[in-house]
Amino acid sequence: MTGTTDPSARAHGWVAHLRDGGTTPWLAWSATGTPTARPLPGAQQLELLRRLNLDPRGPVTPELADRVLAAPAAGRGKADLPLVGLPHRGFGAAAVDPETISAHELLRVASVLLADDLVALGADPVATSWPRPWRRRIRLVGDPLVATATREHLLGVGRPEGGPRPFVVAIGRPLDELLARTWTQRCFETGATPWAEWLRFWRERDQLPDRADLVASVRRWGGRRPFVRVVTDLDRLPRQVGVRSLPVVRVPGADQAELARRVAAVVGLRVDRQERPGLMRTLQRRIPDSGAAPVGVPAREHEWVARSAARTVRAVTRRGYSVVGDVADLQPRPAPTSSVPSGPDDRQVLDLAIRMVVDPGWRRERQRREEVER
Incomplete structure (x- = not known):
């Protein structure tokens, strides 16, 4: 120098x-x-x-x-x-x-830029159709990624959730995967604490978050045994909700979820509370795919996850809920080795943020679609 x-x-x-x-x-x-x-x-x-x-x-x-x-x-x-x-x-x-x-410090600035871009873009419209009075009435709980995508699809074909005496369809997954998807979807809604802190919060209380606790979710909606289906075989989910097929669910990678978590915190300061879900839903649809794996439960938390899954299996069996698939599929997958990364890497998150700040393609999709419609 x-x-x-x-x-x-x-x-x-x-x-x-x-x-x-x-x-x-x-x-x-x-x-x-x-x-x-x-x-x-x-x-x-x-x-x-x-x-x-x-x-x-x-x-x-x-x-x-x-x-x-x-x-x-x-x-x-x-x-x-x-x-x-x-x-x-x-x-x-x-x-x-x-x-x-550090990448963490640079992400604090990049998340502000992306949040401002998202607010300027506005929320994408939600496809709807006239409700069909003869539809099967359902209420979706469980896996939030699948439930959210299914809910939007049903709304678009005139089959919105709710109605008198609905079937409660609880979408089950191996509990470690269900926890990861619960945190990921929360990042794309209102934000959350970092992945490791979020898991530690629930483990220290020996409780499951609402969406990952299938039995509590069913009880919350007043589900009675003849009107409850616990679905662990997703290939059979369309029939349970009264449609022939469902869209493929996109599972965000760890870097996408972490970036969304940071952006959601800033968006919450820029717009009214009721506007943030629509904006974050838009980000979830448009965020570029980086090829990163989703977050996973680290080996140190696996014992608690296994105990919690065993309690869920016992509760589902004791209450006599109909299971579409195998109730054993609610058990977690084998514990990963300690060398397998389980959470987001700030450097990968920063790479994704830089890509989105420099390349405005993710913000132009709606403009191109509107031009085609005209």
Whole structure:
């Protein structure tokens, strides 16, 4: 790094370099620029802009660069960090080399940009059809990913949930998978605590969350034995809800769920409470596929999951509910080895966030569809 008599001029020169699409790291930058009255952005914003410039899907437009530099860092974490090598007042956050900033800190800025994009996009319309009075009346509980997709499909063909004396259809999965899908769907609705913390919360109470507790969900809707079906064979689910087929359910990867969790927290601050579900449903449909595996229950939690699954099997059997499939399918899968990753990797999440910030394709789908309809 070449020294300079005016560190502020050097910093402003680097900001201008990044705004013009540059990718030179801070410690390798030696040129100077013209200082302005505007305060310098934080190191998180500057490093995120540099990494956006490095993405081959670029270039980053000046408008997007200005948005990145002005974006705050959401959630719990450090305030805007000063650049190492600049005069330091001796209090506040310590100066840093931007290249050493963690992916978690950069995601705090990226999630704000994506939340603003989502709010500007608006919620996709929900397909509906005239209700059919002769339909089979059902209430869906259990696996939230399958239940949500099934519920939307039924609404589109004129078979909405509810009605007098409905059949309660409880969609079962191996409990470890059901827990993972419950957290994932929560991320795409109102947000949640991080995956490991969420699991620990329920394990310490030796309870299951509402959607993963099939028996409690059935009781909550007043399900009586002749009007309850516990479905563990998903190939037979369409017949139980009165249709010939159902759409294939897309299971988000760990990075998609984690990014949605962060975006949901910011969206909740941008819009009224009743608007957030529609916006997050839109994100769930449009978020790019990264190929990452879904979250999984770590080996240290498997003993608790196995005990909870055994209680569920006993309760279903004792109450005499009809099971479409095999009740043993509610048992968890074998415990993974400790070397198998179970949660999201912040670096993969950041890669997905950068892809979505740079490439606006996920925001253009509705525009193209509207043009085709016209």
